[in-house]
Amino acid sequence: MAKAEDILVAKSAGFCPGVKHAIEQVFALEAARKKPIYTLGPLIHNKQVTSMLERKDIRAIHTPEEATNKQGVLVIRAHGITPDLQRQLEACEMSVVDATCPLVKHAQNIIAKYAVQDYHTVIIGDAEHAEVIGLMGYAQNRCHVVSSLEEAKALPHFEKVNVVSQTTQQESVFYELSEEIKKHADICQISNTICQPTKDRQKETMEQAQNADLVIVVGGKHSANTTRLAALCRGLCKHVQHVETEDELNEKEVVEAKKIFITAGASTPSWVIDSVAFRVKTLRDRATRKVVYRYKPGEKK
Ligand code: SF4
Known part of the structure; x- marks a missing residue:
């Protein structure tokens, strides 16, 4: 039988407070439903949650044009949007x-505070990510986004620059790139805007992943924070599986590993994490159970 301490599920795994709050708001609207409910983009990057919302007839729209002829409630998700888009939606x-x-x-x-003081903004993050697109909207068209040291080195010189981070950025990347950006400005204002839940998740992952033989990261393959978490784990542990559900587990690795650490991104619901942990335990228990035949296998009709 698998020993309890052989399988460790992270304390920080699963919904962060921002995602939890957004989902609770949608559920509260659904409970009091008087009008159709829409979200601007998928509420979170998790297929299981998106399917559950669709079953409740809560659907995503993607542009203000799609909102034009609709009646109902439109929820802006936890990532936020640009002030321009907010104005269009409110109209x-x-x-x-x-x-x-x-x-x-x-x-x-x-x-916004530094943009009105004529600072350029540099965001350390992924330019395609919805949160970063929203952040760029506050920079008064003076904004660069960098995600690697090479991109930071290629930045021009600024008189005044304000450096912030995507909230789910890896902390070591933020510090490395901010050091480089400092060299590109006369005045450099740096704010580490990585959120505390992300810092806690990264800290726990760094402590536990290096002591595990196998790390299982549970969450959407399109979720940026889950993918980043899996990348962090790959630098700390030889065997890392990024799975969306228990059906994607590599069973051989699960059975062979001595210590398993299970963690999950900020958009992974607890019921999906529990299902993965349960399957891991079942596979390991089954593997250590001996089958005793009282007849020769194959002889019995
Ligand atoms: S990851 Fe952090 S900033 Fe983003 S929604 Fe969650 S708590 Fe908020």
């Missing part, structure tokens, strides 16, 4: 519920 007929995470709003406010 349409739907009621807008803003579920932007307060920790994303904090980063937006820092960008």
Whole structure:
């Protein structure tokens, strides 16, 4: 039988407070449903949650144009949006519920504060990510996004620059790139806007992943924070599996590993983590159980 301490599920695994709050807001609207409910983009990057919302007839729309002729409630997800887009949505007929995470709003406010003082903004993050696209909207068209040291080295010289981070950035990357960006400015303002839940998740992962023979990262393959977490683990442990559900587990590795650490991204629901942990335990228990035949296998009709 697998010993309890052989399988460790991270304390920090699963929904972060921002995602939890956004989902609770949508569920509260659903419970009191008087009008159709829409989200601007998928509420979170997790197929299981998206399917559950669709079953409740809560659907994603993607542009303000799609909102134009609709009645109902439109929820802005935890990633936030640009101020321009917010204005466009508020001008349409739907009621807008803003579920932007307060920790994303904090980063937006820092960008806005320095942008009015003529600072350029540099965001350390992924330019394609919805949160970063939203943050860029606060920079008054003076914004660069960098995700690697090479990109930071290629930045021009600034008189004044304000450096912030995508909230789910890896801390070591943020520090390495901010050091480089400092060399590109006369005045450099740096704010580490990586959110505390992300820092806690990274800290726990770094402590536990290096002592494990196998790390299982549970969460959407399209979820940026889950993918980043899996990349962090790959630098710490030889065997890492990034799975969306228990059906994707590499069973051979699960059975052979001595110590397994299970963690999950900020958009992974607890029921999916529990199902993966349960399957891991079942596979290991089954592997250590001996089958005793009282007849020769194959002889019995
Ligand atoms: S990852 Fe952090 S900033 Fe993003 S929604 Fe969660 S708590 Fe908020």
